[in-house]
Amino acid sequence: MPIKPLVILPDPVLRLVSKPVECVDAPLLKLADDMLETMYDAPGIGLAAIQVGEPLRMLVIDLAKEGEPPAPQVFINPEILASSDDRSVYEEGCLSIPDYYAEVERPAKVRLRHLDREGREQEVEAEGLLATCLQHEIDHLNGVLFIDHISKLKRDMVVKKFKKLARDRPPAKMVG
Secondary structure, X not given: OOOOOOOOOOOHHHOOOOEOOOXXXXXXXXXXXXXXXXXXXXXXXXXXXXXXXXXXXXXXXXXXXXXXXXXXXXXXXXXXXXXXXXXXXXXXXXXXXXXXXXEEEEEOEEEEEEEOOOOOEEEEEEEHHHHHHHHHHHHHHOOOOHXXXXXXXXXXXXXXXXXXXXXXXXXXXXXX
């Protein structure tokens, strides 16, 4: 079942750093599957567990192009081991900051260590869109948003817009 992604107010005080996953078990894999469904439903190409209210070091990605079969990937406890000096620029957006896109410069290549769905340690060399997407989602796990990589002026405009939206929105109903 899709999980509603959280809209994260771009406020550094409210950001959480995700904790490492201790055990790859059935509930964790169910969360990964729910995250993939949420990501596809959005639609998006990546989603970090913190974006659905689970402060765990896990993310999901699917970079399959339209018309291609799905190619879901799950990264548990991802850690960037190395990044290139070469840079690349992609226009990024985020489910946590709806309807805002900006060009972000990041390392063009990264080497990453993570656990797969079976709990086995893997290393991945990524470049292009995969490298950008992994860095974007790992940033979420570290309490960083893509707007932290843009100019202060643009970031301040986005923060101001979201604070106004939060003020104008009626309070959410609490359950339980």
